[in-house]
Amino acid sequence: MINKSIKKDLKLIKRGCSIIRQLSPGQIELSLFKSVLNALIPYISIYMLAVIIDELTQNRNTTLLAVYVGVTCGGTLLLMVLSNLISKKVAIKEGMFEARFENYMNDKKLSMNFSQLEDPNITQLREKIIAGMFATDGGITAIVGRLTSIVEGLVSVIIAIIISYGAIMATDSTDSQVISVVNSGWFSLLLILAIVICIFITVKNSKKVDKKVFELYQDGATNNGYIEYYHYIYLEDDHAGKDVRIYDQKKLIIDEVLKKGRLPWLKIVNGTYRLHQQYFSVNLVISVFIGGLVYIFVGLKALAGTISLGAVTKTYAAIAKLAVAIAELSVSISQIRSNNNYLELLFTYLDLPVELNEGKEILTVNNDEWEIEFHNVSFRYPSSEKYALKNISMKISSNSRTAIVGMNGSGKTTMIKLLCRLYSPESGYITLNGKDIKEYDYDAYLNNFSVVFQDFQLLSFSIGQNVAASKEYDENRVWSALEMAGIDDRVRTLPLNLEQSLYKRFEENGIDISGGEAQKIALARAVYKNAPFVILDEPTAALDPISEAEVYSKFNNMVGNKTALFISHRLSSCRFCDTIMVFDEGQIIQIGTHTELLTNLEGKYYELWNAQAQYYQNKQEDSTDLNHIDDNEYSNI
């Protein structure tokens, strides 16, 4: 049972070490070497000082003394220089490790399934890993530290025992009564027993503190989230700053920061110090007590003439170090084992299966012969009871333009997400040219889609890179894509043109752009990709009417002979499309052309269209009475 858990612990640590080796080669080996040196260095002086004192009290041989001093100082100097040298290398590796590890974690995140990214359980798992790393120094970063302190402790304990063994066990038969008591084996045993008891208490205290601190930090993860959110997102945000002032949120915010962030954090940190105060102060007193005890013991032996003066100093120093080393050793061992809790979280995360990306078939791009078909596709978001899509069956063929309309939450965007394999259907399947899309190679499949999502994001890198979505880009193609999206003139006025960074999060001289401008750059990105299948999700939501009209008029150009799918709340855009699908509560309730659909006065499409169109029709005659629009007026459309 116990054996098994040790085996498991070792396995976890081993795997952690192999990740560290991969990210930062040599860090473990060098750190361990350094810890051996660090353990060794103080004992040179401790041992040699005793030798010097003995020589001074006995023969006083000048040459020998000179040699001893040389060995002490020179030996220490040599090992310390060596240790400094290694420290330098270790410091570089340590300084880099956090960034390297974050990059490693990010890499995992980039290749993860999208559905996993949105899964709150997985998000929480990742938060816990990060919080463990920063708040409690737990997880992968802790392994090297714990391992080195274990090695240092072990080496220190062994040398201390070797050094002090002789003096403590020394016996000599002499006549005086006091002296015979002091020199008897029982006396030595008594001392050893006292030391063992003291160390035992010390170790127990240390472990208790360690366990309680671990418990304290256990629920600290979410608290940290509040602090981070307020400090790095909310309080620095210009938009939030307006809300804060107009709505006088000051008191609420400070109250929330205090109650959800500061007080819990204070409780954890000061709880830790209070534990230290309670238990470690006792440990300190015990270690002083052991020192006194050893002095009395070896002092009496020296008074009896059994051991030398040198033996007194070195035994005292060695035992003092022994007590500290054992306490640290035990803490480190229990810490490296409790650290495995964090490691397990990390490995669970790293081992998450990547299921959507398994297809192997390479898709050949061909603009002419496309057919995408949904076969009875249903889908629910994880942790949701309600179907986002229910029994969707439909066909989209090449060279067609399809519009998808419907109310908020009717499943339009979800359909796109399934098509782009960000999620996979719960039941039913999607085929491309008759073959289940899952069977195609993931990257190759996605290469065929140019998508602008409603909540698209641009990164804070340069405009050129953003349009090309890569570090290298073809300037001419970027310019023509920007022109197509109608933002080339604006970019030309920028001092750095294509090299201009967006926003200020990366480059300080980055420029802030409006939502409409961002949307145009996102459109340019889709154009640059030049994929045979274009999907636009609310592409003009943030644009003013003129820009909107511009985008529409260029839409034909942009799409060319590609297949296009179009989601919009502005139904005016539907008139460009060959087919309109009306989504409602996860189902397709109407399919047809604009004219066809408008003839059905009971239909959803008519309702949606009318809600908007009423304000734009025959305005001059009918501007006052909005609530009573005569349906017949439009029935002839």
Add this chain to the structure above:
Amino acid sequence: MKKNDEKNTHGFLSNLIFMIREQWNFEKKGVIIPFIRIPSDIAVALLGVLLTKVVLDAITKSIPAYEFLEQIGLLTILLMILSYVSYYTEQNIYMNSVKIWNLHFYLKKDWKIVDMDYPLFASPAGKTKIMKSHQALNRNIYVNMVSFYPHFVELVKNLFGLFSFCAVLVFLNPIIILLLILSYVIHGLVVLYIEKWEHKTKDERAIIDRKLDYAVHCTSDSSVAKDIRLYNMKSWINTIAQIFLNEKLSWQNKIASKHFLQSLLETLLIFLRNFGAYIYLIWKVMKGEMTIGDFALYFGVITGFGQWLEQIIQRLRKLSTANHKVDDYRYLMDTEDMMRRNKGALLPRLDEPIEIVLENVSFKYVGNDDFILEKINLKIHKGERLAIVGSNGAGKTTLVNLICGLIEPVSGRILLNGTNINEFNRDEYYALITAVFQKVCLLPASIAKNIALRCDNEIDWGRLCESAEDAGIKGKIESLPDGFNTNLVPSVTENGVAFSGGENQKLLLARALYKDAPLLILDEPTAALDPIAENEMYLKYDDLTKNKTSIYISHRLSSTQFCDRIIYLDNKKIVETGTHDELMTLGGKYRQVYDVQSQYYRSDEEEKAV
């Protein structure tokens, strides 16, 4: 250039007084406790070296066993008590630091950020101040600005310790003191040089860290994740991360090399110190001028003296870092508001609509030559529903920000019921306005708090339900298991939910309705709504604006038709003003935009006619 009275450095003494005063006002014991530790700590150090001497002397003199027991026992007990006191108070010092850090400095800084004038807050200079004050306070109490006072007391302790060991060494040979101090002065200079270099290069390194951090964390938003997959951005992001990882590595190398040189020097000093001490003391013993006990004592004192000196250098270094951080913190706290914070003009009644007049109002950002608005003249009548229209970047939001009193005109004035708005107390003026801005900013707290923006005990639940109902979000909220107590921002809160774009917009509307002020401002409140919800909003608009003055900004010109008046902003100016019908008849810009937008909604026949 604006005259700048703020200092961004204060000097050590001023910072010391500042920190003591802050601590004194926060908790008096925090000033005193650190000093208790000084005598006990020095006594522990002295007794430590004395103990060895007593033991060795006793043995060489062969004193009786009971006398030996008595001496060592007494010393040990004394050491135990003093060590306990020293450790116990040390933990108290830490706890005090954590307390003032979390409950005073952090909160004061946060308060300053939410309380300072908006233009100061939003300006690049303000952002720098905020960032620096963050950095002054983050990390832990051993390195941030809170460490200033404890480091200072420790420095005092080390000086006392040094003097006490000095007193012992004077009996041996005063020259030794000089030699030791000289060697450590050299060491100290090197340490301070490196510290200075690190401080100087701090900003440069911070930039690389920030960029690397962005490259590694820009993916944290799951909406980016979609784009990353569709556009295969992985290698792009990785390339950039790798570039900055390499830059960071080269900095780490430089830092490590400097520290290596420093530690090498330190090692050499320790070598020289120990070597010299051994030779000198052994020589003394050989000459018979010194017992073995004295040998141990003096060796301990010389080592200890060195350690005090070493400590002093370390403390000076840390104190200098902390000193910079106190400066950074005060840099933000010293920022003075320009707007009126004291008692201002009497506010109009909150239950009556207000009148707003803009006279020749111009605005541009500091350090920017281009005006965003130029000579705007506008009168918004009591109870009027005004629509603002114009292309992206025409200055609509800026105009609203000016009316809100968030920013101040460069020239011209804004009057509210005839009183210049800068004569009102800044915060009292905000009470007159309720606004829905474009961007959704949510608190990681309950829906109730997000709407009312008040602490739990100040929330009027009846009004809360009513506002949610009117905003058309009540049904959604009540369908959630915890209703109004459900948390938002799921990335932070437990069991939190995320609303869709349309739902968020309705939530913001509920927020505005809850506040219920005489001036209602809506900036694109329907952009994320579907046609039906949008239409519902329009139909309700009459009700929402009853007994209020209102301003409505939208790209959807359909919405402007139920406003009393429309102003068209173009090229920094109001170019057209009138009702929908008037502007249509005028046949100017507004008409042009309206025609563009409406053409797709008309039947083909009508289109031809236009």
